[in-house]
Every structure is written in C-alpha cells, then in structure tokens.
Amino acid sequence: MKNGNYIKYAFGSRCCHVDAVHAASPRADRFTDEIVTGIMAKTGCAGIIGTVSRTIADLNRPPGQGNDEAVWEYRDVISQFLYHSGLLAPGDRNLASPYLHVGIHGMKDQLHGPLSIEVGTIYGRTCSVGVRKWFGETLKARIKAVLPGTKVVFDKHWVGNQSLAAHRWGEGRRYSGYGKNYNAFQVEIARTLREHYRPEVIAVLAGVVAEFSGMFSRR
Numbered sequence: 255m256k257n258g259n260y261i262k263y264a265f266g267s268r269c270c271h272v273d274a275v276h277a278a279s280p281r282a283d284r285f286t287d288e289i290v291t292g293i294m295a296k297t298g299c300a301g302i303i304g305t306v307s308r309t310i311a312d313l314n315r316p317p318g319q320g321n322d323e324a325v326w327e328y329r330d331v332i333s334q335f336l337y338h339s340g341l342l343a344p345g346d347r348n349l350a351s352p353y354l355h356v357g358i359h360g361m362k363d364q365l366h367g368p369l370s371i372e373v374g375t376i377y378g379r380t381c382s383v384g385v386r387k388w389f390g391e392t393l394k395a396r397i398k399a400v401l402p403g404t405k406v407v408f409d410k411h412w413v414g415n416q417s418l419a420a421h422r423w424g425e426g427r428r429y430s431g432y433g434k435n436y437n438a439f440q441v442e443i444a445r446t447l448r449e450h451y452r453p454e455v456i457a458v459l460a461g462v463v464a465e466f467s468g469m470f471s472r473r
Contacts, residue, residue, distance in 0.1 A: 260328065264301055380418050380440075401447075
C-alpha cells in the first residue's frame with residue numbers, strides 16, 4: 255500500500271473501492287482495517303485505510319475545523335481511483351458507468367444486537383434507487399446464508415454523513431462530485447461480528463463487491 259500523510263491506499267482492478275476511515279486509535283472502529291484488507295485481497299478492488307485518529311482529523315466529515323488537509327488528501331485518492339478505473343476521463347465531471355464505494359465502520363452491539371449491520375445512505379441520497387435495492391437484497395441474502403441470525407437494517411440510526419453524499423452530488427464550487435453513477439454505502443458492523451465473525455463478514459462483502467462488478471461494470 256502507498257502511504258499518504260493521513261491515509262494508506264492501494265489501487266485495484268474493479269469499479270469499486272472499500273475504506274476504513276476510522277481505523278486509527280484513539281476512538282478507532284476496531285478490526286475495520288482488517289475487514290478492508292481482507293476484501294481487497296479477495297476481490298482485487300482498491301482500498302483506503304485511515305492512519306490518523308478521528309480525534310485529530312475526521313475523514314468522514316466535510317473539510318473544515320482542522321481536517322481540511324486530511325479530507326482533501328482522501329478525496330484526491332478517490333479521484334485517482336476513478337481515473338485509474340477508466341470510468342472518468344480527464345476533463346470529465348461525471349462517471350461513465352456505476353461505481354461502488356463501501357465504507358466500513360463499527361458500531362456497538364447494543365444498538366441492534368451483536369449480530370447486526372446498519373447501512374447508511376442518508377435515506378437514498380448517496381446512491382441510486384436501483385443500486386440501493388440491489389445492495390440491500392444482495393447483502394441480506396449473502397449474510398443470512400452464512401450467519402442466519404444477522405439483522406440488516408437501512409438508515410435507522412447511522413444514516414451516513416453528508417460528506418458521503420458529496421462524492422455523488424458535490425459541495426458547490428469546492429467539490430463537484432461525480433454524478434449519479436457514484437454509489438456509496440456506510441456499512442456499520444456490530445462489534446461481535448467484527449471481532450468474532452470477521453472471516454464471514456469479509457467473505458460476504460467480498461461477494462457483494464464481486465457481484466457489483468459483474469452486474470454493473472462496463473469495462
């Protein structure tokens with residue numbers, strides 16, 4: 255992986271990247287970095303892992319309040335991924351075909367139970383209707399096949415931060431976004447799943463990434 259000032263990252267061969275922006279202590283989402291590297295190893299997709307604590311610079315927020323340099327480094331790497339994938343030509347602002355961004359986060363067991371996942375899309379603002387439906391159906395089917403008692407919910411508590419939607423719709427003049435083909439999901443995984451069922455979680459999410467590439471990629 256390449257090292258930046260606030261992140262480490264690697265390019266991939268699919269129309270997708272996964273990231274763990276809260277992987278660094280203190281206040282780390284424990285095991286999210288291992289989940290990301292596991293998905294990358296199984297699928298060959300690109301990935302980003304935060305190397306700075308959210309207490310210093312939160313990559314999951316819009317730039318401001320001391321995190322400007324970190325957020326712009328993170329966004330620049332995403333841009334590099336998109337050009338590398340061939341979905342964004344020099345001078346273009348919008349993606350030519352669907353792209354998937356899966357953000358791996360950690361939540362406490364108490365919210366939805368020890369075997370639970372909450373997916374945030376800001377009530378559909380971070381993705382298309384069709385991709386949101388596909389993502390939900392695919393994730394639920396795959397996780398229940400290996401861990402039948404797992405609960406998957408959408409947009410209940412961890413709905414996602416506005417910075418996630420900015421990759422799709424932009425933030426005015428300072429960040430144009432990449433248009434309707436950018437699909438992002440904030441995937442909050444309960445502590446028990448992350449700690450004790452990590453291989454299963456990695457296999458499920460790797461399957462989702464691989465299926466997306468097969469269904470939506472035009473490469």
